[in-house]
Amino acid sequence: MRIALLGYGKMGKEIEKISIERGHSISIIKDKNDTVTSIDNVDVAINFSTPDSAVDNIKLALNSSVPIICGTTGWLDDYEKIVEFSKKTNTSFLYSSNYSLGVNLFFDLNKKLAKLISSHKDYELKISETHHTEKLDKPSGTAITIAEDIINNSKYLSWTFEKNNTSEIEIESLRKANVPGTHSVTYSSEIDSIEIKHSAHNRKGFALGAVVAAEWIIDKKGVFNMSDVIKDPNLNF
Numbered sequence: 001m002r003i004a005l006l007g008y009g010k011m012g013k014e015i016e017k018i019s020i021e022r023g024h025s026i027s028i029i030k031d032k033n034d035t036v037t038s039i040d041n042v043d044v045a046i047n048f049s050t051p052d053s054a055v056d057n058i059k060l061a062l063n064s065s066v067p068i069i070c071g072t073t074g075w076l077d078d079y080e081k082i083v084e085f086s087k088k089t090n091t092s093f094l095y096s097s098n099y100s101l102g103v104n105l106f107f108d109l110n111k112k113l114a115k116l117i118s119s120h121k122d123y124e125l126k127i128s129e130t131h132h133t134e135k136l137d138k139p140s141g142t143a144i145t146i147a148e149d150i151i152n153n154s155k156y157l158s159w160t161f162e163k164n165n166t167s168e169i170e171i172e173s174l175r176k177a178n179v180p181g182t183h184s185v186t187y188s189s190e191i192d193s194i195e196i197k198h199s200a201h202n203r204k205g206f207a208l209g210a211v212v213a214a215e216w217i218i219d220k221k222g223v224f225n226m227s228d229v230i231k232d233p234n235l236n237f
Contacts, residue, residue, distance in 0.1 A: 004028040004042040006057040007049030014207035015046055039064040044214045051075045051137055058082055067092035067217045071099055071210050073141025083223050092217050096226035097141030099209030104226050106198040110146055110185055114153040123187040130174040130182045138173040142183055212237055
């Protein structure tokens with residue numbers, strides 16, 4: 001598989017390493033200061049660029065009829081536009097706020113816990129996320145996904161940084177040196193607390209998931225997310 005790598009920071013370099021380990025080649029690398037107007041002779045693009053360049057990078061791949069995997073967060077105000085653009089170009093697009101297998105299992109557990117506890121009114125909810133100091137967006141895309149999954153399965157209507165009423169989920173965002181990513185969901189009452197938590201030990205899980213998603217999307221058409229990948233019984237993690 002020939003890969004165009006859009007974004008060459010720490011995640012980009014980890015994706016390059018995993019790709020080569022799995023027998024693929026990196027044909028194109030586009031870093032933040034590079035000018036690339038088209039992508040040729042590649043099978044798939046993987047975008048882990050900055051939030052302000054994500055939309056242009058996604059459109060670059062779609063305009064070149066190259067399926068694209070996107071892991072950049074912080075640009076989702078334009079998500080629906082990209083979905084329509086992908087359909088218009090008849091090119092496949094897959095976005096996930098987190099490509100880690102463990103995090104995607106955490107997503108499923110979070111939804112089930114939200115359903116189970118939704119009828120118990122004594123519990124108040126808080127989401128906490130901690131990342132490295134270089135992460136530009138707050139809250140993390142993963143924390144937003146966690147919050148939206150709870151909203152779809154409970155009484156909560158929105159999320160906020162400062163909780164003002166019982167219909168809002170409070171998200172705490174912390175930035176500390178050398179933290180790949182930690183997310184927790186805590187339900188607290190006067191008598192006890194229930195917490196689920198995922199802690200990444202390094203970036204390898206994120207990079208591996210992105211490369212597996214790139215392998216999976218070849219020869220497919222449509223708009224997908226990581227749950228589509230994980231549901232495939234033939235998945236090769």
